[in-house]
Amino acid sequence: MEAVKTLLLFVVVLAVALSVSIADPDLLQDVCVADLTSAVKVNGFPCKSNISEMDFFSDILAKPGATNNSMGSLVTGANVQKVPGLNTLGVSLSRIDYAPGGLNPPHTHPRATEVVFVLKGQLDVGFITTANVLISKSIKKGEVFVFPRGLVHFQKNNGKVGAAVIAAFNSQLPGTQSIAATLFAASPPVPDHVLTKAFQVGTKEVEKIKSRLAPKTKK
Structure with missing residues (x-):
């Protein structure tokens, strides 16, 4: 009986530990608008004292990004570096635009799980598990797909027209490591x-x- 109680206590403690480690830490106050000019180094950004509604606003995702590059895609981030009011809130967004044939090449987000919502077009998307299994699907306007935290994933527009998604992250600054660029x-x-x-x-x-x-x- 005592062994069962000990096991249950371990499971509860482990569950609590995992629940607080899957995303950014919880905030300890109403707001902590990032002071992006501060030389102080902390896990996140220091709070600034003078804040306004503009710290919590951005129209950066309103317009399509230019996709005339070698990959035929562009990621526009609305993270804490663009929206200082996101500091300590544990969320951020990106807009990704794809030309016909455009690719968001294999990459990872070390600090966040990603959910994409298709604004227009159709994409072939997928991620690879640590067992080297590819999980992939074709998604179209109005549909969503999830990329688990830290796993290599990609999106490819195989259509004849442009495509776009909004990506949501459970981190104010998820980080991106493009596999090819990281290595080469x-x-x-x-x-x-x-x-x-x-x-x-x-x-x-x-x-x-x-x-x-x-x-x-x-x-």
Whole structure:
């Protein structure tokens, strides 16, 4: 009987611990508008004293983003860096626009689960579990799809017209790691011998990918 009580107590404690670790910490006051100019380093942003309604407002997602780039997509974030009033609230949004054939390449959000709502068009979406299983589906206007926190995922517009989604996150700043850019465009660079062995390709192929993903410098 005592063993059963101990097990139940462990389960309760574990459940509580997991519930508070799946998203940003709870706020301890009504608002804490981010002071984005502060040199103080904390887990989040310090609070500023003078606030207004504009700290809680943005029209950044109102207009489609330009998709005339190599991937044919653009992510426009409405996170704490754009809406300071989101500080400590544990939520944020993004708008993602896709040209026909556009791709939001495989990436992860280390600090948030993502839910996308399709504004227009149709997308092929998916994520890969840690067991290397692909979970994928085609979604269209009015439908939603969930990408669990930390798992690699993607969206691809295979239609002949543009598409767009609104993405919601349970973090004020979910972070994004694009798999290709993380590995082939890091600074300082990941050594070639690491990439050639990991991907089972030659140095020439690695250098070719690096040159294509390297940040473009303005002339």
